[in-house]
Amino acid sequence: MTDAATAVRIPVAMTVNGKSVSAEIDPRTLLVQFLRETLDLTGTHVGCDTSQCGACVVHVGGEAVKSCTILAVQADGMAVTTIEGLASGGKLHPMQEAFRENHGLQCGFCTPGMIMSAVDLVARFGPDLDEQTIRENLDGNLCRCTGYHNIVKSIAAGARAMGGAGEGAHAAE
Numbered sequence: 001m002t003d004a005a006t007a008v009r010i011p012v013a014m015t016v017n018g019k020s021v022s023a024e025i026d027p028r029t030l031l032v033q034f035l036r037e038t039l040d041l042t043g044t045h046v047g048c049d050t051s052q053c054g055a056c057v058v059h060v061g062g063e064a065v066k067s068c069t070i071l072a073v074q075a076d077g078m079a080v081t082t083i084e085g086l087a088s089g090g091k092l093h094p095m096q097e098a099f100r101e102n103h104g105l106q107c108g109f110c111t112p113g114m115i116m117s118a119v120d121l122v123a124r125f126g127p128d129l130d131e132q133t134i135r136e137n138l139d140g141n142l143c144r145c146t147g148y149h150n151i152v153k154s155i156a157a158g159a160r161a162m163g164g165a166g167e168g169a170h171a172a173e
Contacts, residue, residue, distance in 0.1 A: 012076045016041070017085030027073055031065075032056045034072035035082060043083035043112045047142075054141030057113035057120075058082050064120035066140070083112035086119065095119050095158035104154030106145035117141050118155040119162075127163025129156055 013022035016039060023038050035041045035058065044067055047055035056067040059081040086093035092100065095115050105111040121129065121137050134152050143151060 010073060012072050014075050014077060015079045017081055025072055027071070029072045030068055031058070031060070031070045031072045031075050031080070032067035034075075035067060035080075041082050041084050045109055045112060047109065047113075052140070052142065053110065054113040054117060055110050057116040057141070059116060059120065062123070064117050081116075083116060086115070093119070094161035095122070095155070098158030098161055099151075099154040102150055102154040102157050104151045106143075110141065110143045110145075114138070114141050114143070114151060114155075115158075118158060121155065122159045122162050127159045129159045131156070 007026060009024040010027050011022060012025050012034070013020065015021070016035070021039060023034070025034060025038065029038075032044055032046055035044050036046070044058055045055035046068060047053035049068065051066050051069045054066060057064050058067045059065070059079075060067075060070065060075050061078045083096075086096055093115075095118050099105055099111060099115060104114070117138065117140075118134075121134065125133060125137075131152055134155050135148070138148070138151070138155075
């Protein structure tokens with residue numbers, strides 16, 4: 001039996017929200033745990049522990065990833081963007097602003113994952129998203145408070161704003 005004092009620790013280094021970070025971690029540490037517990041970036045939520053809810057979505061290497069499904073060591077050397085990294089210069093990202101303006105949240109627990117998935121959706125499909133495309137691609141992001149109407153409305157508005165502003169979908173990456 002291994003006690004905590006002799007537990008294996010390995011180095012990990014990555015760029016999170018544009019800043020280089022490094023730490024010695026247990027190799028079993030999930031990326032979501034590393035972000036929340038080591039880096040104190042608590043905007044990434046843990047909702048289900050089974051990779052079904054999408055509250056933990058972040059971008060790793062420019063793609064949406066459920067951070068509860070990846071070990072922190074798998075992100076070693078990569079660029080990671082969390083919900084905290086989308087805003088820039090004290091100004092919300094267009095998708096964040098669209099969720100605020102269109103009431104795309106109630107309790108807010110799923111919102112970070114929804115926004116991170118939505119930004120990835122725009123990167124993959126462009127700013128002219130129809131309702132069916134948005135709804136189909138939100139599979140894997142659960143909201144237990146709403147009927148998704150204002151979430152879909154927010155994503156469509158955010159996509160238009162991202163396209164109209166000439167802003168890259170992964171602006172923080």
